[in-house]
Amino acid sequence: MSTEVRVPTLGESVTEATVATWFKKPGDAVAVDEMLCELETDKVTVEVAASAAGTMESIIAAEGETVGVDALLATIDTGAGAASAPAAKSATPEAAPTASKPASEPTTSVDVMVPTLGESVTEATVSTWFKKVGDTVVQDEMLCELETDKVSVEVSAPASGVLSEILAPEGTTVDAKAKLAVIGGSGASSAAPAAAAATAPAATAGKSIEDAPSAKKLMAENNLSEGSVQGTGRDGRVMKDDVQKALASASAVTAPSAAAAPRAPSVPDDASREERVKMTRLRQTIARRLKESQNTAAMLTTYNEVDMTEVMALRNEYKDLFLKKHGVKLGFMSFFTKACCHALKEIPEVNAEIDGTDVVYKNFVHMGIAAGTPTGLVVPVIRDADAMSFAEIEKAIAEKGARARDGKLSMAEMQGGTFTISNGGVYGSLMSSPILNPPQAGILGMHKIQDRPMAINGQVVIRPMMYLALSYDHRIVDGKGAVTFLVRVKEALEDPRRLLMDL
Structure with missing residues (x-):
């Protein structure tokens, strides 16, 4: 019979862990309470011990895999064959190779x-x-x-x-x-x-580290050999970015010779110049959900602009001290997150959702931060952002952003958001209308900071200005509420002291 090895309780609010190291492999004899593997969570390392004696039957969750609480890690064979495994280990030297070989295969x-x-x-x-x-x-x-x-x-x-x-x-x-x-x-x-x-x-000349599947796929598509790309991942593992850099370098080298070679005349044929690629499941899901949002919600967008002078001055004054004390850079996203949390308290319908004929008001803010990745747009969620400090928000955004770019976000990290911020300004966008992330009722679009002439106290001065866009579900958010929300965000950013005074 088999005994299951499962993920133990990880601690309050900890829902997942990463398998760091396996100390046993299938076929190995294990004793009760013997260490089988080690799990890593965001805060601590958890050791998993054998609950029964026997033979390691199979490993379900390999090293590097992220698992949830109570997930199946491995199975231990506790039957008659398993009971004889320790005896095989103590056999005579002549019999040892014969006895141990079947245990490993x-x-x-x-x-x-x-x-x-x-x-x-x-x-x-x-x-x-x-x-x-x-x-x-x-x-x-x-x-x-x-x-x-x-x-x-x-x-x-x-x-x-x-x-x-x-x-x-x-x-x-x-x-x-x-x-x-x-x-x-x-x-x-x-x-x-x-x-x-x-x-x-070949095995001796090569390496034993398994490259990332996305990298291997890209290398195969471009006829790159395994040893031609220098890996920057853990233990020299080749990542997708490494392959893309290698391809970019190769293109830069071959571009002059290719440009110098005369181009052979060809008959115009549009079909031969097209490339048909099946949409990934992520892209299909993005397309479906965005269209569902437009079809379901009564979406409307209202605009305003904010003078970023005070925020930029405050950031420049304290960014070095902030980095030294908290170990993370002070960016603009923490100011916008704080300002939105402040405004959502006054306009709770923007932080609500429709469930049938009911309106569900959220007395907390789980802030979604839209992030562009090589595979598509994802929205990791920062939970209870309204209770966080500037430093906690910046650390959470940096950590979620890195995991999003590496494709390591779990489903749980992208669920439960109550409001979303999308920063198109990092790509140079000056003005846009963001689409709602259902079932949320509001999304704030940030844009490029641009110096513009503004009339201040009867004089024309140059100020760093940003357009803001709030898309909202008009079924539960009226125009007055949407405009008031944007005004409160604008006021908090143009005078950050209001955030300290809760004004």
């Missing part, structure tokens, strides 16, 4: 299942297989990559062997409990040594 087929996808995620699409049927695989080696609505999930081999069957080919949509493939143990015992011997020189 699977003797039956092992199913490759869809890993934990995250709260409320029920399906994923198989985007890329890195192995084909008949290939020898090593435990924890990357087999395929799945795409969900928000993130990409890497699937590792739960055991060593031969990939005997692929049940979900590329492009297949699978549910959260689906079987993806089968790793055969019988073929592994005979094929693995020959394959290892044939590939020994």
